[in-house]
Amino acid sequence: MSGGLSREQNGFRERVRSFVEREVHDARVAEMDRLDEFPHDIMLKMAQHGLTAVNVPIQYGGEGGGDLEVMILCEELSRQCPALSWTLGNVILYGNNIIGVNGSEVQRERFLPPLAKGELYFSFGLTEPNAGSDAANIDTHAERDGNGPWMVSGGKTFITGGTVANYVVTFARTASSRYKGITAFLVDTQDKGFSYSKIAKLGFRGSDTATLFYDQVPVPEDMILGGPEGLNQGWGQMVRLLNGERLSLAACSLGIAQSAFDAALNHVRQLPPPTIAGSRQRVEHRLAEMAAQLEAARALAYRTAWMHTNKMECVRETSMSKFFCTETAKQIAAEAMTIMGPDGCDMALAAQRRLRDVLILSIGGGTSQIQKNIVAKTLGL
């Protein structure tokens, strides 16, 4: 073991890092940010490199990794291009993870092999205009006439990958109970009655975000997540995914913070030596603090992932990791911009993009305020 990771996991980090160096060039990252278009070309390369298969069990054609490998992947991609960790999330989080954890055996056999090859995209459709932090407040509903298909009606908003997904895991109300009346449906986006509209946003551009509309979309019973037994089980299924998603977002923050720190350090190293001894001390101290903050955040997140992998209770630590890593990364990205002076706000350079990206991380997957509410609750408050 090294730094809490196994030799194989450190080898995997090297593999992802060399993929990024080879295939994800600065100019392509800037173009993705400018055009805000889903990067099908890089997704294809990631699939060819086996990155879409990382967390699919071996028997379904995958590499058999888990949350730690997903975190490594998100952290390394985010050092160069955070949006790629979200576009890949449309396979590894919302496909592999959701189907692997909650799917029926039939659904695992049907979806995991093509997901592992990067041939399908999935989205996670929970948030609605009146149900974000209060997710159980959803209005989207599904009704059934006799033995016919379930008919889904309503709308979702801010759904990652909503314009490219083949399937949207759509949470809909199927009974009146607040938590035990929610069902997750695997909605085929080619079906009649489904449509979307793209949302332009500040950061993570290239990972598309959409508002989804459901007008009596028919969904057969066997496309309930988990099969027919999944009826009214959607809330519990969603809760089982939360730790993994929050840790992967913490890892994205670490990647952004690391690259912001590296850029600021590089900038200061290239400055001419100070003419008055000690005059650069404030900047040096700030870089020392940033290095320490980053190490502390990384240690918390990876220790929590280790707890999660070893099936230890870690709801508190996961929420701590999510808000601590994202808030720390925000501070580091902003400070790096300041240290870099005009280079920090030059639209031709990456520093300003890192700040735009990192601001969004404290919203998706549950805001920093909601994570603090959870931690406070575990403290008995």
Ligand SMILES: Cc1cc2nc3c(=O)[nH]c(=O)nc-3n(C[C@H](O)[C@H](O)[C@H](O)COP(=O)(O)OP(=O)(O)OC[C@H]3O[C@@H](n4cnc5c(N)ncnc54)[C@H](O)[C@@H]3O)c2cc1C
């Ligand atoms: C880029 C992006 C991608 C996203 N992708 C997806 C996706 O793929 N799938 C999906 O389902 N959702 C997705 N979301 C939605 C995201 O999960 C929600 O935006 C988030 O949970 C916050 O919900 P909200 O937008 O309704 O904000 P609100 O709940 O309206 O919150 C507004 C503000 O009030 C604060 N607040 C709300 N309630 C409390 C409280 N009880 N205590 C303290 N403060 C509170 C919040 O912290 C926030 O600062 C995405 C969002 C973004 C920005």
